[in-house]
Amino acid sequence: xxxxxTSDQGNIERIAIEVEEAQDIGIAVLPPNVNESFGEFAxxxxxxxxxxxxxxxxxxxxxxxxxxxxxxxxxxxxxxYQSLADFLERVVTKDLxxxxxxxxxxxxxxxxxxERNHIVxxxxxxxxxxxxxxxxxxxxxxxxxxxxxxxxxxxxxxxxIAATKNQRxxxxxxxxxxxxxxxxxxxxxxxxEKMTTPISSLDNSMVGKSVKVGGVITKVQRIMxxxxxxxxxxxxxxxxxxxxxxxxxxxxxxxxxxxxxxxxILADGKLSDKDGSFKLIVDNAxxxxxxxxxxxxxxxxxxxxxxxxxxxxxxxKLTITISPTTDKSVIEKLxxxxxxxxxxxxxxxxxxxxxxxxxxxxxxxxxxxxxKVKEIISEKNIEME
Numbered sequence: 001x002x003x004x005x006t007s008d009q010g011n012i013e014r015i016a017i018e019v020e021e022a023q024d025i026g027i028a029v030l031p032p033n034v035n036e037s038f039g040e041f042a043x044x045x046x047x048x049x050x051x052x053x054x055x056x057x058x059x060x061x062x063x064x065x066x067x068x069x070x071x072x073x074x075x076x077x078x079x080x081y082q083s084l085a086d087f088l089e090r091v092v093t094k095d096l097x098x099x100x101x102x103x104x105x106x107x108x109x110x111x112x113x114x115e116r117n118h119i120v121x122x123x124x125x126x127x128x129x130x131x132x133x134x135x136x137x138x139x140x141x142x143x144x145x146x147x148x149x150x151x152x153x154x155x156x157x158x159x160x161i162a163a164t165k166n167q168r169x170x171x172x173x174x175x176x177x178x179x180x181x182x183x184x185x186x187x188x189x190x191x192x193e194k195m196t197t198p199i200s201s202l203d204n205s206m207v208g209k210s211v212k213v214g215g216v217i218t219k220v221q222r223i224m225x226x227x228x229x230x231x232x233x234x235x236x237x238x239x240x241x242x243x244x245x246x247x248x249x250x251x252x253x254x255x256x257x258x259x260x261x262x263x264x265i266l267a268d269g270k271l272s273d274k275d276g277s278f279k280l281i282v283d284n285a286x287x288x289x290x291x292x293x294x295x296x297x298x299x300x301x302x303x304x305x306x307x308x309x310x311x312x313x314x315x316x317k318l319t320i321t322i323s324p325t326t327d328k329s330v331i332e333k334l335x336x337x338x339x340x341x342x343x344x345x346x347x348x349x350x351x352x353x354x355x356x357x358x359x360x361x362x363x364x365x366x367x368x369x370x371x372k373v374k375e376i377i378s379e380k381n382i383e384m385e
Contacts, residue, residue, distance in 0.1 A: 027053055031055055032060055032104075034075070034109050039057055041053055055180060059177075085155045089133050106120060108168070120163075169182060183216075191296055199213055200241035216237060217261050219235040220233075221233045234282075243279065244277075251283060255286075257287075264287065267284070268282075268284055310366045313366055315385065318349065319349040320349070320350055320351065323381075341361075341369050344363045347361070348361040
């Protein structure tokens with residue numbers, strides 16, 4: 001934990017590991033913020049006295065120590081920054097340039113002052129404003145009547161679309177070396193819980209056995225073997241761990257399109273502990289996209305229905321209202337549902353063309369039958385008594 005207090009921009013992997021260790025013991029690591037961050041990582045408390053770690057400004061690629069120190073010095077002297085214009089007026093250093101402002105915006109350090117993509121897309125306007133402010137600050141225009149006060153220019157930004165979650169996370173990974181505000185696979189959490197072994201749960205008992213892992217690709221390195229064949233070393237990470245995948249030529253030939261950074265994937269193969277760390281020798285892999293997730297959700301719903309306990313429903317009559325325009329196939333489906341039921345005391349009626357007709361069915365009504373009926377008949381057209 002102490003190591004987090006001395007951030008080292010040249011050692012992103014060490015910072016990432018230490019951040020994960022902090023998260024594992026329940027300490028939240030918050031994105032950098034010009035109104036709360038210091039140069040280095042810092043322990044802060046929220047309004048409920050919960051301990052968090054705030055990312056250091058010096059750990060942001062392209063920001064630099066001079067800008068970070070000036071942001072903190074000015075905030076300590078004159079209080080928090082109230083707006084983007086206020087920030088640009090007060091942080092006076094030539095190193096606050098296009099790259100540093102974009103980097104601060106992209107990683108969320110300026111979230112208190114403006115939306116990330118709004119700032120990035122208006123960077124040229126912001127730079128003009130910043131230069132004008134610096135000119136005013138550096139000029140001393142005296143008149144015979146004393147110092148003439150120069151009117152501060154205003155900053156007007158054009159409207160833009162907000163950054164997507166993927167865009168925000170891509171920027172964080174690029175400029176901080178890790179995901180901070182969220183994780184690319186957070187929305188896939190349930191899928192991976194059901195379909196894979198969490199990377200942090202891999203152990204020696206699994207070595208040599210087939211396992212499935214999943215996550216986001218964070219690094220792809222392709223090489224040529226001595227036999228002049230292509231293979232790849234791929235790093236993936238899930239919410240609590242990372243592992244290197246070895247994709248040998250045969251597997252690479254069949255899965256080549258999968259191996260792209262930031263893709264969410266599912267991979268299976270044999271677990272190896274060569275060189276003292278776990279690696280997966282890939283047999284097969286696939287990209288997990290929205291189509292795959294939709295398929296997974298349908299399977300889960302079906303499984304939940306099949307595993308759901310069947311409850312008996314006490315009713316003397318079940319009346320179903322059928323519209324005159326209802327397709328004949330709906331009647332046929334109802335017949336199939338009732339044919340599969342057990343003989344019981346609930347009589348089935350159909351209400352058609354203002355006429356109530358008793359059918360030949362007398363069933364033992366239960367929740368399973370009613371779920372099937374509701375799949376093809378609106379609930380407002382079903383009455384039980």
